[in-house]
Amino acid sequence: MSNTAISVRDLSKKYGERMAVSHATFEVPLGTICGFVGPNGSGKTTTMRMLLGLITPTGGTGEILGESIKHPEKYLPRVGAMIEGPAFYPALSGKENLNYLANLGGFSTDRVQHLLEQVGLGDRAKSKYKTYSLGMKQRLGIAAALLPNPKLLMLDEPTNGLDPEGIQEVRALLRSLANDGTSVFVSSHLLSELELISDYLVMLRKGEVVFTGKMSDLMLSQQPVVIARGANEDDLELLLSIAKVAGHQAVIRDGAVHVEGPASWAVDFNRAAFNAGITLSQLTPQLPNLEETFFEMTGEK
Amino acid sequence: MWNIVFSELRKLRRPTLFLGTMGAVVFFSALFSSLLFLLIDSPQGNADRGRVVTREVLSLATGGVQGFSSVGGFLGIIALCVFAAQTAQEYTYGTLRNILVRQPGRLRVLAGKFIAMGFFALVMIILSAIISVAASVILAPRAKVSTDLWFGADGRHALLTTFINIIISVVGFGTIGMVLGLLLRSPISAISFGVLWLLIVENLLIAVKNSLEEWMPGAQLAAIASGGAPSGMGTGIEYSHALTIGGLYVAVGAVIASILFVRRDVSN
Numbered sequence: 009m010s011n012t013a014i015s016v017r018d019l020s021k022k023y024g025e026r027m028a029v030s031h032a033t034f035e036v037p038l039g040t041i042c043g044f045v046g047p048n049g050s051g052k053t054t055t056m057r058m059l060l061g062l063i064t065p066t067g068g069t070g071e072i073l074g075e076s077i078k079h080p081e082k083y084l085p086r087v088g089a090m091i092e093g094p095a096f097y098p099a100l101s102g103k104e105n106l107n108y109l110a111n112l113g114g115f116s117t118d119r120v121q122h123l124l125e126q127v128g129l130g131d132r133a134k135s136k137y138k139t140y141s142l143g144m145k146q147r148l149g150i151a152a153a154l155l156p157n158p159k160l161l162m163l164d165e166p167t168n169g170l171d172p173e174g175i176q177e178v179r180a181l182l183r184s185l186a187n188d189g190t191s192v193f194v195s196s197h198l199l200s201e202l203e204l205i206s207d208y209l210v211m212l213r214k215g216e217v218v219f220t221g222k223m224s225d226l227m228l229s230q231q232p233v234v235i236a237r238g239a240n241e242d243d244l245e246l247l248l249s250i251a252k253v254a255g256h257q258a259v260i261r262d263g264a265v266h267v268e269g270p271a272s273w274a275v276d277f278n279r280a281a282f283n284a285g286i287t288l289s290q291l292t293p294q295l296p297n298l299e300e301t302f303f304e305m306t307g308e309k
Numbered sequence: 310m311w312n313i314v315f316s317e318l319r320k321l322r323r324p325t326l327f328l329g330t331m332g333a334v335v336f337f338s339a340l341f342s343s344l345l346f347l348l349i350d351s352p353q354g355n356a357d358r359g360r361v362v363t364r365e366v367l368s369l370a371t372g373g374v375q376g377f378s379s380v381g382g383f384l385g386i387i388a389l390c391v392f393a394a395q396t397a398q399e400y401t402y403g404t405l406r407n408i409l410v411r412q413p414g415r416l417r418v419l420a421g422k423f424i425a426m427g428f429f430a431l432v433m434i435i436l437s438a439i440i441s442v443a444a445s446v447i448l449a450p451r452a453k454v455s456t457d458l459w460f461g462a463d464g465r466h467a468l469l470t471t472f473i474n475i476i477i478s479v480v481g482f483g484t485i486g487m488v489l490g491l492l493l494r495s496p497i498s499a500i501s502f503g504v505l506w507l508l509i510v511e512n513l514l515i516a517v518k519n520s521l522e523e524w525m526p527g528a529q530l531a532a533i534a535s536g537g538a539p540s541g542m543g544t545g546i547e548y549s550h551a552l553t554i555g556g557l558y559v560a561v562g563a564v565i566a567s568i569l570f571v572r573r574d575v576s577n
Binding site for chain 2 (some may be wrong): 060064080081084091093096097107108112113114127
């Protein structure tokens with residue numbers, strides 16, 4: 009039995025002359041939460057659609073739960089998915105929509121009410137879908153993905169439209185599912201969320217995989233940074249040149265200078281800034297977070 | 310496949326769709342049948358396009374199902390709209406991806422939806438038959454139409470034949486609706502195209518060139534519903550011709566749409 013939930017090799021999708029996904033190769037181990045990140049248009053949704061049998065790959069191979077993606081009927085009964093936002097029948101209630109999907113997949117409708125309660129829609133189960141807020145629609149989408157009691161859950165931007173409390177609930181739900189052995193493959197533009205919950209990461213840029221591996225490996229491979237801000241905004245350029253003269257990579261981002269270097273170097277930086285007549289209002293050594301790493305690797309900012 | 314049928318029926322039985330459609334069926338079935346008897350002496354005629362259906366014709370064994378037969382084409386248009394809307398809305402709502410994730414066998418999905426909508430159409434036809442025949446039976450004495458032959462063996466045979474013909478015709482119209490829904494992927498476009506073609510374009514083309522009637526899909530399906538013209542009469546479309554040409558249209562359309570549905574990427 010395979011110990012990977014998802015395994016793809018050279019997976020590609022071409023639309024006309026444009027490569028939406030180019031030779032993507034990655035694996036997602038069973039029982040992990042894998043974040044799937046990349047800028048808009050990098051091919052995340054196209055990849056997910058290929059994995060779900062909705063679109064045909066132009067090239068490459070893949071396996072989901074040990075079955076080839078050429079035969080989605082063999083693994084989809086064990087997969088829950090929400091792709092590109094929730095999509096339901098507006099004139100049916102949340103419960104009717106889930107009953108419809110349960111009937112379709114041959115699952116018992118007994119779990120429907122429990123799932124609605126699990127995602128916080130228990131009291132609105134009988135309201136029509138068209139009366140739901142964006143956050144409620146999103147919750148219904150997650151409930152629908154949980155219908156088959158999945159071994160693999162694939163969610164595309166599941167926290168879109170959720171309030172902070174809702175985001176926290178989804179985070180807790182995904183963590184508890186992973187603890188029970190469900191593999192979770194989740195894309196989100198909220199990188200801070202993925203950083204909190206992901207064990208594993210697949211990063212895409214322009215259809216190509218730029219990183220795949222453990223989240224901890226990625227973060228440890230990154231240079232620590234020292235973030236400095238001058239009391240006067242005009243000092244930023246001077247701070248930048250001080251860092252560069254000292255042989256460090258540095259950029260100006262969000263009104264501060266981000267310098268790659270160990271925390272111990274902050275003392276030297278502070279002294280050099282003082283000697284240049286700059287008073288620092290902030291000097292913070294820190295490890296880069298996922299967002300900064302993402303920008304660094306995808307070259308987006 | 311039965312999972313798909315039952316889940317589709319869950320969707321089709323929602324009150325606005327089910328009661329709304331059946332309400333329209335009841336109203337128009339009662340109207341078409343009533344007018345046959347209420348306007349029996351009208352010089353403007355008592356049937357579609359000013360045709361006159363006399364007392365003598367209505368007194369025949371087929372008289373009891375004249376109203377039912379004349380509402381057949383209308384039932385076909387309703388079926389076309391329902392089939393087209395129920396198919397195309399999966400694209401506009403984006404629900405097709407949910408369906409295909411839960412049921413990746415695309416031909417099975419199509420067949421299941423077709424059977425469910427066929428069942429919906431059958432309910433519609435049965436209801437129409439009950440209302441049409443009931444209205445005819447109630448209004449016949451007042452219009453001095455004899456109903457003696459309606460309840461004999463020939464009358465029952467006429468009812469059965471008309472019922473089967475209308476089922477074939479309505480399912481044909483529905484299939485065309487489903488094909489349009491799959492090809493155009495928008496309920497409004499599919500319904501507008503279908504209804505405009507059947508009610509306006511075909512009639513205009515036939516008005517310009519009468520012989521085209523023999524080859525128009527809507528005309529063939531309407532001819533099937535009405536039982537076709539008697540063979541060798543030279544006017545109207547013969548039943549066997551309508552069945553062959555109408556069947557070809559429906560079959561070719563269904564095959565093309567099925568191939569597209571199976572092969573096309575679901576990217577919305």
